[in-house]
Amino acid sequence: MTSTIAIIGKSxxxxxxxxxxxxxxxxxKNKNSLILLVxxxxxxxxxxxxxIKSKNTIYGIKSGKHEYKTGIPEGMSKQEYIEWAxxxxxxxxxxxxxMISSWFVTPKDCHCPSTKLMRDSVTKLIDRxxxxxxxxxxxxxxxxxxxxxxxDVALIVTPCTKDGVVLASKVANSSKKxxxxxxxxxxxxxxxxDYLHKAxxxxxDFELDLIGxxxxxxxxxxxxxxESIENFYARLNLPRADxx
Numbered sequence: 001m002t003s004t005i006a007i008i009g010k011s012x013x014x015x016x017x018x019x020x021x022x023x024x025x026x027x028x029k030n031k032n033s034l035i036l037l038v039x040x041x042x043x044x045x046x047x048x049x050x051x052i053k054s055k056n057t058i059y060g061i062k063s064g065k066h067e068y069k070t071g072i073p074e075g076m077s078k079q080e081y082i083e084w085a086x087x088x089x090x091x092x093x094x095x096x097x098x099m100i101s102s103w104f105v106t107p108k109d110c111h112c113p114s115t116k117l118m119r120d121s122v123t124k125l126i127d128r129x130x131x132x133x134x135x136x137x138x139x140x141x142x143x144x145x146x147x148x149x150x151x152d153v154a155l156i157v158t159p160c161t162k163d164g165v166v167l168a169s170k171v172a173n174s175s176k177k178x179x180x181x182x183x184x185x186x187x188x189x190x191x192x193x194d195y196l197h198k199a200x201x202x203x204x205d206f207e208l209d210l211i212g213x214x215x216x217x218x219x220x221x222x223x224x225x226x227e228s229i230e231n232f233y234a235r236l237n238l239p240r241a242d243x244x
């Protein structure tokens with residue numbers, strides 16, 4: 001059974017850094033699990049963070065602009081073609097870790113037959129993995145345009161400020177309808193200890209669950225972020241395994 005984690009929040013909030021750190025924690029806790037990273041952010045920042053400048057995206061397949069590594073096999077149905085094409089744009093990062101990028105996503109009300117075929121194919125792809133991490137746009141709306149799948153955990157990454165908490169409440173409100181049975185919580189980053197208590201009270205007022213905090217939010221000091229995620233991992237609705 002696939003466990004899905006969506007990292008959401010305002011652009012520049014640190015979503016990509018948290019997504020990469022979360023990947024490392026999953027690798028440590030689940031050594032033999034298959035993990036898929038889905039870059040669902042229009043900026044493709046997650047791909048960039050791995051030094052991948054490829055324009056091979058799901059949008060490229062749907063728009064007909066993708067340049068395939070090999071010739072297109074003959075005699076395939078449209079569904080078979082899309083599934084074959086998705087395989088062509090998957091990037092292997094490690095033995096058990098893959099990544100795929102979406103870029104532009106077609107609205108659900110598009111009547112093009114390929115839209116539903118693509119969504120079905122992406123769902124089928126996701127089901128192959130033990131864990132899927134989505135690096136999302138602002139909320140879960142854009143992800144919902146890409147694929148129909150349940151989100152087990154949605155983490156709202158936001159600074160530990162009044163404006164950050166207020167924004168997190170807006171992200172939560174706009175995302176809840178897309179994951180009615182999933183867990184939504186807040187990860188406060190760049191924590192100011194002097195403001196943390198006020199932030200916690202404000203989260204309580206908004207009826208938001210505080211999942212965890214990250215004090216020294218610096219991608220150059222990834223060990224601190226990894227430790228923070230390890231500390232709050234047990235609070236998430238995900239399979240649990242003991243660290244070595």
